[in-house]
Amino acid sequence: MFDRLSLNRRRFLKTTTAGLLFGAVPGLVSGRARAADGLTVGFVYVGPKDDYGYNQAHAEGAAAVKALDGVTVVEEENVPETVDVQKTMESMINLDGATLLFPTSFGYFDPHVLAVAAKYPDTQFRHCGGLWQAGKHPENVGSYFGYIHQGQYLNGIAAGYATKSKKIGFVAAKPIPQVLQNINAFLLGARSVDPAITCQVIFTGEWSLAVKEAEAVNALVDQGADVITCHVDSPKVVVQTAAGRGAFVCGYHANQSPLAPDKYLTGAEWAWGNVYTDFAKKALAGEKLGNFVRGGLKDGFVKMSPLGPAVSTEARNTFEATLAEIMKTKYSVFKGPLKDNKGNEVIAAGAAYSEDAIELESMAYLVDGVVGSAS
Amino acid sequence: MESTAIGLWGIPLAILAGAIRVSTPFIFVSLGETITERSGRINLGLEGTLVFGAMTAYAIAVVTGSPWLGVAGAMAAGASFGLIHGFICRWPKVNDIAIGIAMMQFGLGLAFFLGKPYIQPAAPHLPSIPFGFWSGLPQIQAALDINVLFLIGAALTFALRWVLANTRIGLTLRVVGDSTDAARAMGIDPHRVRLVATAVGGAFAAVGGAYLSLYYPGAWNEGISSGQGLMAVALVIFARWNPVGCFLAALLFGGAGALGPALQSVGVTSGYYLFYAAPYALTLVIMIATSSPNRPVPGMPGALSLTK
Numbered sequence: 001m002f003d004r005l006s007l008n009r010r011r012f013l014k015t016t017t018a019g020l021l022f023g024a025v026p027g028l029v030s031g032r033a034r035a036a037d038g039l040t041v042g043f044v045y046v047g048p049k050d051d052y053g054y055n056q057a058h059a060e061g062a063a064a065v066k067a068l069d070g071v072t073v074v075e076e077e078n079v080p081e082t083v084d085v086q087k088t089m090e091s092m093i094n095l096d097g098a099t100l101l102f103p104t105s106f107g108y109f110d111p112h113v114l115a116v117a118a119k120y121p122d123t124q125f126r127h128c129g130g131l132w133q134a135g136k137h138p139e140n141v142g143s144y145f146g147y148i149h150q151g152q153y154l155n156g157i158a159a160g161y162a163t164k165s166k167k168i169g170f171v172a173a174k175p176i177p178q179v180l181q182n183i184n185a186f187l188l189g190a191r192s193v194d195p196a197i198t199c200q201v202i203f204t205g206e207w208s209l210a211v212k213e214a215e216a217v218n219a220l221v222d223q224g225a226d227v228i229t230c231h232v233d234s235p236k237v238v239v240q241t242a243a244g245r246g247a248f249v250c251g252y253h254a255n256q257s258p259l260a261p262d263k264y265l266t267g268a269e270w271a272w273g274n275v276y277t278d279f280a281k282k283a284l285a286g287e288k289l290g291n292f293v294r295g296g297l298k299d300g301f302v303k304m305s306p307l308g309p310a311v312s313t314e315a316r317n318t319f320e321a322t323l324a325e326i327m328k329t330k331y332s333v334f335k336g337p338l339k340d341n342k343g344n345e346v347i348a349a350g351a352a353y354s355e356d357a358i359e360l361e362s363m364a365y366l367v368d369g370v371v372g373s374a375s
Numbered sequence: 376m377e378s379t380a381i382g383l384w385g386i387p388l389a390i391l392a393g394a395i396r397v398s399t400p401f402i403f404v405s406l407g408e409t410i411t412e413r414s415g416r417i418n419l420g421l422e423g424t425l426v427f428g429a430m431t432a433y434a435i436a437v438v439t440g441s442p443w444l445g446v447a448g449a450m451a452a453g454a455s456f457g458l459i460h461g462f463i464c465r466w467p468k469v470n471d472i473a474i475g476i477a478m479m480q481f482g483l484g485l486a487f488f489l490g491k492p493y494i495q496p497a498a499p500h501l502p503s504i505p506f507g508f509w510s511g512l513p514q515i516q517a518a519l520d521i522n523v524l525f526l527i528g529a530a531l532t533f534a535l536r537w538v539l540a541n542t543r544i545g546l547t548l549r550v551v552g553d554s555t556d557a558a559r560a561m562g563i564d565p566h567r568v569r570l571v572a573t574a575v576g577g578a579f580a581a582v583g584g585a586y587l588s589l590y591y592p593g594a595w596n597e598g599i600s601s602g603q604g605l606m607a608v609a610l611v612i613f614a615r616w617n618p619v620g621c622f623l624a625a626l627l628f629g630g631a632g633a634l635g636p637a638l639q640s641v642g643v644t645s646g647y648y649l650f651y652a653a654p655y656a657l658t659l660v661i662m663i664a665t666s667s668p669n670r671p672v673p674g675m676p677g678a679l680s681l682t683k
Contacts, residue, residue, distance in 0.1 A: 047597070047598075048491065048494050048596065048597060050491075050494045050495045051494060051596060052494075052495065078487070078597070200639075200640060201639075201644075202636050202639040202640060203639065203647055204636075205647065205648055205651055208596075208598045209598070209601055210587075210592040210594065210596065210598060210599050210601070211397060211587075211591075211592055211601070211603075211632070212632070212635075212636065212651075213592065214396075214591060214592035214593075215389075215393060215396075215397065215632065215633050215635075215636045215637075216636040216639075216640075218389070218392065218396075218517070218636075219385065219389055219633070219636040219637045219639070219640035220640055221514075221517070222385045222388065222389060222392075222514045222517070222518075222637075222640065223382075223385055223640045223641065234596060234598075236594050236596070237592040237593070237594050240497075240592075240593060240594060241592060241593070244593075245517060246513070258497075259497065371642055371644070372639065372644045373644035373645045375645070
């Protein structure tokens with residue numbers, strides 16, 4: 001709420017040192033600083049980069065880029081989705097000489113990335129999410145994203161074997177297509193093990209609300225759910241609270257197994273390292289970067305946490321067989337006949353949406369077996 | 376399905392459990408602010424103190440392995456924040472509100488800056504007492520697993536009420552809060568009393584922060600409070616500067632906050648944004664019902680004013 005007022009440490013140091021330099025040695029420093037050879041890549045995060053969640057996943061990707069020869073990485077955390085991010089990006093371009101920028105948060109795109117991209121046509125911007133559209137948005141901008149619902153489907157398989165109450169729980173932030181895909185995939189995974197399983201979902205309404213997330217976990221466990229997963233920015237609180245109540249957990253975004261080693265079954269993680277190093281290598285070689293980059297488990301965009309000690313041999317076999325299947329060909333988690341939880345048919349018998357089906361990106365329903373409301 | 380689900384009984388249970396689990400930070404911050412405001416000063420910076428207390432407690436608990444040392448450290452940090460606020464506000468023409476907001480920003484910023492390395496490590500949690508041992512139901516056992524700080528908060532509520540009504544310290548505090556001139560005439564130094572009251576208020580608020588990071592939800596991150604410190608300051612007005620009122624208002628807020636998730640968990644799934652707004656709507660209704668344009672808010676300390 002007060003983010004706009006806060007003075008950012010990095011920017012403060014930049015501005016003051018730059019000011020001092022200009023003042024002391026006029027003419028020595030020209031407008032664009034260094035980075036004559038090699039590549040400078042900028043990463044902007046909306047939260048802290050060690051949050052066991054969304055931002056940590058991106059920061060781990062940035063760390064992989066750092067290991068490349070000839071690449072300098074500049075990062076900034078806790079940048080709100082306001083005009084602040086424009087200042088951060090301009091500072092990375094002008095002061096650090098960054099030519100490839102990854103503003104990682106969903107809300108950075110419009111209008112902030114678009115505004116800065118129009119001003120700096122020689123700089124490349126790649127935004128995480130599905131917002132870039134060919135023809136409508138500038139060519140030096142693009143989007144990348146992963147089919148992480150495949151990971152939630154595998155989470156569901158592990159959960160389906162682990163649950164005794166046949167009731168599993170999902171703590172979700174907001175009912176947007178991305179989140180709904182994950183909830184549905186989690187239940188469908190569990191139902192592939194036992195069709196009697198139901199999934200209770202609780203929406204907290206915000207991406208990061210620690211107390212409400214803890215309350216949601218408690219409410220789910222009180223109602224008998226014994227495996228919990230989530231789609232919030234920082235799953236730390238959900239994982240710790242669920243394990244504290246004796247429920248099993250499936251992770252999301254990053255590997256949370258150190259937080260609950262006995263109760264952690266597996267988790268759907270981002271593997272941004274592959275994606276970012278691929279972008280950086282292309283930029284180093286002077287090749288054209290993709291504008292619309294997508295991938296799933298098979299393409300190395302998403303990975304699974306190692307299976308925990310509570311996973312049975314039977315569960316492990318099914319999990320690994322399904323994973324092998326997904327790695328081999330296009331895999332359809334969503335196939336007909338499929339009804340939503342209001343009784344309407346959403347996918348006709350015989351139809352199947354593979355991971356890259358465009359229909360999935362506008363999902364607005366919860367499937368039969370999910371207790372909750374998408375609106 | 377096994378008989379682990381408790382159906383609609385989950386709602387009253389969740390409200391009870393939520394009242395106990397979620398209310399503790401509200402109790403401590405609002406008791407602290409009651410002490411400060413009873414001395415005739417407003418400290419709006421308690422949100423910053425709460426978050427800084429949460430960070431300090433977590434960091435100390437991680438380093439030393441003792442959550443109680445963390446609480447003690449948070450108290451010391453909170454008291455220093457209160458001392459700074461109190462010291463600046465003693466000068467004439469200094470506005471408490473502006474200083475409070477500045478101190479809130481300072482506390483938040485410093486907590487974020489110093490708390491960076493402590494987001495990942497796990498700290499030992501504060502102990503709780505299993506009052507639900509008599510029940511076979513795990514839900515009741517979990518709901519009645521009551522943290523020691525909640526009990527301390529409840530005890531402090533009644534102790535504070537007694538101190539304010541029956542002791543010399545309480546009388547001094549009330550005189551300073553009601554009339555600076557009367558206090559001077561009695562030979563009391565109002566500046567000193569307000570300085571101490573603000574420091575004590577800060578220490579209380581920091582304990583609320585320690586509860587957040589060391590028990591429930593039990594992790595340190597930068598969004599841990601999400602405005603609870605500010606709400607607690609508002610609760611003091613809602614509770615008419617009465618410690619017992621603060622305690623009850625905090626319980627009400629905790630219970631109402633648990634309503635949204637609990638209703639969703641039993642299948643009442645539409646309109647959850649509305650249920651999440653329940654505590655605020657309730658506050659508005661009570662404030663409107665009990666206020667009047669013809670008289671000041673009852674219980675308000677005389678020297679307390681928004682403009683100085």
